[in-house]
Amino acid sequence: MTAGGICGSDLHEYVAGPHTIPDQEPHPVTGDRLPITMGHEFSGVVEDAGPGVSMAAGTRVAVNPIVWCGECRYCTEGNYHRCTSGGFVGLSGGGGGFAEKAVVSVEKVVPLPADVSTRAAALAEPFSVGLHAVRQSRLELGDEVAVFGCGPIGLAVSQAARLAGATTVVAVEPRDARRERASECGATVTIDPEGVDPVEQLRETCDGGVDVAYEVAGVERTVTDAVRSTRKGGDVTIVSLFEDETALQLNDVVLGERTISGTLAYLGGPLSDREFGMTLEHVASGALDPESIVTDTVSLADVVDEGFERLLDATSDQVKILVRP
Amino acid sequence: MTAGGICGSDLHEYVAGPHTIPDQEPHPVTGDRLPITMGHEFSGVVEDAGPGVSMAAGTRVAVNPIVWCGECRYCTEGNYHRCTSGGFVGLSGGGGGFAEKAVVSVEKVVPLPADVSTRAAALAEPFSVGLHAVRQSRLELGDEVAVFGCGPIGLAVSQAARLAGATTVVAVEPRDARRERASECGATVTIDPEGVDPVEQLRETCDGGVDVAYEVAGVERTVTDAVRSTRKGGDVTIVSLFEDETALQLNDVVLGERTISGTLAYLGGPLSDREFGMTLEHVASGALDPESIVTDTVSLADVVDEGFERLLDATSDQVKILVRP
Numbered sequence: 001m002t003a004g005g006i007c008g009s010d011l012h013e014y015v016a017g018p019h020t021i022p023d024q025e026p027h028p029v030t031g032d033r034l035p036i037t038m039g040h041e042f043s044g045v046v047e048d049a050g051p052g053v054s055m056a057a058g059t060r061v062a063v064n065p066i067v068w069c070g071e072c073r074y075c076t077e078g079n080y081h082r083c084t085s086g087g088f089v090g091l092s093g094g095g096g097g098f099a100e101k102a103v104v105s106v107e108k109v110v111p112l113p114a115d116v117s118t119r120a121a122a123l124a125e126p127f128s129v130g131l132h133a134v135r136q137s138r139l140e141l142g143d144e145v146a147v148f149g150c151g152p153i154g155l156a157v158s159q160a161a162r163l164a165g166a167t168t169v170v171a172v173e174p175r176d177a178r179r180e181r182a183s184e185c186g187a188t189v190t191i192d193p194e195g196v197d198p199v200e201q202l203r204e205t206c207d208g209g210v211d212v213a214y215e216v217a218g219v220e221r222t223v224t225d226a227v228r229s230t231r232k233g234g235d236v237t238i239v240s241l242f243e244d245e246t247a248l249q250l251n252d253v254v255l256g257e258r259t260i261s262g263t264l265a266y267l268g269g270p271l272s273d274r275e276f277g278m279t280l281e282h283v284a285s286g287a288l289d290p291e292s293i294v295t296d297t298v299s300l301a302d303v304v305d306e307g308f309e310r311l312l313d314a315t316s317d318q319v320k321i322l323v324r325p
Numbered sequence: 326m327t328a329g330g331i332c333g334s335d336l337h338e339y340v341a342g343p344h345t346i347p348d349q350e351p352h353p354v355t356g357d358r359l360p361i362t363m364g365h366e367f368s369g370v371v372e373d374a375g376p377g378v379s380m381a382a383g384t385r386v387a388v389n390p391i392v393w394c395g396e397c398r399y400c401t402e403g404n405y406h407r408c409t410s411g412g413f414v415g416l417s418g419g420g421g422g423f424a425e426k427a428v429v430s431v432e433k434v435v436p437l438p439a440d441v442s443t444r445a446a447a448l449a450e451p452f453s454v455g456l457h458a459v460r461q462s463r464l465e466l467g468d469e470v471a472v473f474g475c476g477p478i479g480l481a482v483s484q485a486a487r488l489a490g491a492t493t494v495v496a497v498e499p500r501d502a503r504r505e506r507a508s509e510c511g512a513t514v515t516i517d518p519e520g521v522d523p524v525e526q527l528r529e530t531c532d533g534g535v536d537v538a539y540e541v542a543g544v545e546r547t548v549t550d551a552v553r554s555t556r557k558g559g560d561v562t563i564v565s566l567f568e569d570e571t572a573l574q575l576n577d578v579v580l581g582e583r584t585i586s587g588t589l590a591y592l593g594g595p596l597s598d599r600e601f602g603m604t605l606e607h608v609a610s611g612a613l614d615p616e617s618i619v620t621d622t623v624s625l626a627d628v629v630d631e632g633f634e635r636l637l638d639a640t641s642d643q644v645k646i647l648v649r650p
Contacts, residue, residue, distance in 0.1 A: 074557055082557040232399055232407040238579050247570040254563050254587035262579035
């Protein structure tokens with residue numbers, strides 16, 4: 001392992017878990033249960049390959065952590081990331097990135113283009129989440145876009161939306177430091193939602209509403225605001241997970257012929273290099289810039305105190321902390 | 326007017342209105358407010374045409390009741406049915422079908438194919454709602470479909486889904502009479518949701534979930550069931566309106582990469598004959614059968630006592646009541 005990122009779902013497991021991490025029953029694919037090694041965003045250098053695997057020692061790689069069964073309806077269709085027994089290396093067992101070494105199957109290993117640093121490659125995972133979300137959404141070249149929530153995934157979505165040709169990207173985020181970073185990540189306008197109605201501002205800026213809104217905060221207000229911020233016929237793509245049920249006025253969806261879609265992870269299994277590869281190519285060209293969201297780097301020994309704990313501190317300006325062994 | 330249908334939104338206005346009907350302020354396009362003539366599903370025979378309008382007296386027609394401003398963003402894009410000042414003849418003023426005569430602009434008038442009865446043509450409106458809903462949904466030839474709620478629109482959706490090539494149409498409906506009618510309207514399986522979990526039955530019938538679910542009841546349970554009944558990547562199309570907010574577990578949408586879309590009415594304005602025309606052609610060929618949902622016909626004088634009141638009676642077997650002058 002050369003670098004690993006701490007993700008919001010790691011924090012969620014740390015504070016309120018185990019959720020995705022298998023506790024009582026072993027994971028149906030990895031066979032593992034607690035204790036497991038965490039870390040599902042990581043890059044590294046190949047040390048050795050198993051029998052019959054042709055990958056040279058020294059190859060610099062990113063790891064696509066999707067775990068899949070290969071047998072269910074979704075795997076058969078090529079949607080390995082929707083596998084009914086699926087999971088993630090670093091959450092479901094099967095090794096993990098917060099370690100000096102990991103053993104993963106060759107399909108999960110994506111070689112890096114020459115111009116991509118291992119530091120940037122550690123964030124191929126969250127940037128593939130952003131790329132997949134934009135690919136799953138109805139965004140068309142020239143569209144106007146809003147992004148609700150500018151954590152790491154919101155920032156990755158902003159960059160991917162600009163890359164896909166969005167002319168206007170409005171970032172809605174209450175934390176000053178994250179709004180500033182959004183401006184460096186493709187946002188053309190930023191709105192602080194505290195004490196104002198961001199939807200009114202969005203409607204004024206964007207002729208009655210944006211074409212696509214990405215909801216990347218996972219709370220009721222941002223979902224409601226995302227729906228109301230879109231034009232009639234607009235698309236709301238949800239990239240977050242929720243603790244609670246969300247109360248929605250569905251007449252807003254029906255009368256406006258709007259669409260709400262959920263998006264999860266990125267392509268995996270034998271397609272592991274598909275969206276990871278796109279992401280890495282765009283990192284190589286400079287069109288996507290994972291390093292722009294990194295706020296600090298800590299050692300493996302400090303992952304809890306200097307990593308998890310600082311990211312959980314709502315007064316902190318941290319966005320993405322990398323771990324290096 | 327030769328025949329008119331009583332719609333659920335008429336009942337809604339009668340019991341709990343005025344909602345869509347303009348009360349204090351005149352409607353921005355029609356200029357009318359209460360009292361207005363109701364009835365937005367109707368066919369008739371042209372008696373006379375205004376100056377410069379070429380439509381022969383005696384032409385049998387259906388009326389597309391969409392009211393539009395012609396100037397807003399949505400009208401300019403051809404989505405007249407999403408007009409920001411839009412409405413419906415029979416709800417927003419501008420005449421109405423529960424009368425012996427109505428005056429409407431020529432764009433709203435759709436001539437009938439020879440093989441379509443004026444009785445069937447009175448239901449071109451709700452059947453265009455069903456056709457539009459299926460066209461807006463992601464239904465593909467060969468898909469498996471569920472329809473939650475078998476009132477007139479649910480039955481129209483079932484017929485349109487079969488016409489679009491759905492192989493399996495599962496109708497979920499608590500009333501016996503409506504389930505029976507669903508079987509005549511293209512449903513291949515019917516489920517009574519009282520006392521059972523229709524989602525479990527649907528998942529067993531359809532390999533873990535249907536491709537597309539249509540929600541045509543407008544209550545929280547059917548929305549939740551519709552979402553849970555779809556396969557991962559599935560589509561939920563909502564064709565109903567809601568009295569209250571709906572509590573949704575959005576993780577079902579996100580983890581399953583599902584889509585929830587709203588759909589409203591049908592194309593209108595200068596495109597008034599587009600989806601109305603498709604509907605009438607399919608009625609002429611017999612592929613859509615509006616008469617199969619008609620349960621009674623009453624005179625104009627009896628529209629309240631024999632029409633509205635019987636449809637509001639939950640113990641009644643009535644589905645669609647036609648009015649004839």
